[in-house]
Amino acid sequence: xxxxxxxxxxxxxxxxxxxxxxxxxxxxxxxxxxxxxxxxxxxxxxxxxxxxxxxxxxxxxxxxxxxxxxxxxxxxxxxxxxxxxxxxxxxxxxxxxxxxxxxxxxxxxxxxxxxxxxxxxxxxxxxxxxxxxxxxxxxxxxxxxxxxxxxxxxxxxxxxxxxxxxxxxxxxxxxxxxxxxxxxxxxxxxxxxxxxxxxxxxxxxxxxxxxxxxxxxxxxxxxxxxxxxxxxxxxxxxxxxxxxxxxxxxxxxxxxxxxxxxxxxxxxxxxxxxxxxxxxxxxxxxxxxxxxxxxxxxxxxx
Numbered sequence: 001x002x003x004x005x006x007x008x009x010x011x012x013x014x015x016x017x018x019x020x021x022x023x024x025x026x027x028x029x030x031x032x033x034x035x036x037x038x039x040x041x042x043x044x045x046x047x048x049x050x051x052x053x054x055x056x057x058x059x060x061x062x063x064x065x066x067x068x069x070x071x072x073x074x075x076x077x078x079x080x081x082x083x084x085x086x087x088x089x090x091x092x093x094x095x096x097x098x099x100x101x102x103x104x105x106x107x108x109x110x111x112x113x114x115x116x117x118x119x120x121x122x123x124x125x126x127x128x129x130x131x132x133x134x135x136x137x138x139x140x141x142x143x144x145x146x147x148x149x150x151x152x153x154x155x156x157x158x159x160x161x162x163x164x165x166x167x168x169x170x171x172x173x174x175x176x177x178x179x180x181x182x183x184x185x186x187x188x189x190x191x192x193x194x195x196x197x198x199x200x201x202x203x204x205x206x207x208x209x210x211x212x213x214x215x216x217x218x219x220x221x222x223x224x225x226x227x228x229x230x231x232x233x234x235x236x237x238x239x240x241x242x243x244x245x246x247x248x249x250x251x252x253x254x255x256x257x258x259x260x261x262x263x264x265x266x267x268x269x270x271x272x273x274x275x276x277x278x279x280x281x282x283x284x285x286x287x288x289x290x291x292x293x294x295x296x297x298x299x300x301x302x
């Protein structure tokens with residue numbers, strides 16, 4: 001076993017037990033840690049003070065007409081550089097303090113990224129360790145990838161909106177077809193009743209063959225024939241209406257919407273079930289669910 005002390009062990013030793021080299025190491029180490037802390041504090045102080053000077057226009061009190069005049073003449077920096085410092089305040093203070101050594105250029109590059117990309121970069125130690133140029137290239141590539149995904153999502157949302165319109169039209173057509181069928185069905189029932197009454201009235205005409213009875217019987221028979229013809233036509237219309245309703249109801253888009261809505265409701269129920277499970281069981285169930293979804297993706301070319 002090596003007799004050399006680890007860093008953690010060295011930090012715990014009393015001062016009198018340290019060698020000269022160990023004391024020198026600890027003094028330099030402490031000095032660098034404190035300097036790093038001060039650098040982080042100074043970074044935030046400068047950024048916050050520049051922002052306040054700009055936002056509150058405090059430079060006017062010293063005779064400067066514009067913020068650019070102040071920074072270029074009193075601080076000897078360009079206005080763009082000043083705004084670069086101010087821009088880093090978009091990042092979480094905890095991250096700034098911890099990563100002050102990255103420098104303003106790299107911090108500003110991260111701050112200029114969109115919120116999801118900035119969050120991703122701040123979690124990626126490999127990315128932040130790159131040079132400023134490389135970091136900017138990484139951010140640019142990620143932004144382009146995100147934009148492509150957002151465009152794809154927008155296209156999908158547009159396609160879904162069009163499909164939803166088609167679904168709604170089909171549902172309205174089905175609703176109207178059902179209403180039309182019900183109306184014709186009611187008319188057919190009324191005609192059947194009227195026809196039965198007309199036939200009954202025709203039979204009740206006096207059997208004595210006088211001219212009046214003949215006329216009444218002829219009129220009732222004519223009315224019954226008319227009602228029977230109309231009932232036949234109405235039944236044909238009813239059959240057509242039912243067939244139309246059946247055709248609309250069997251439309252692929254309408255069937256998909258019903259099934260898709262069922263799937264979404266089922267997804268919500270499955271999630272609730274998973275959330276209520278013990279983690280071990282939930283992990284197994286998620287694995288099984290992912291297997292099914294992967295199979296669907298292959299079969300449905302998703």
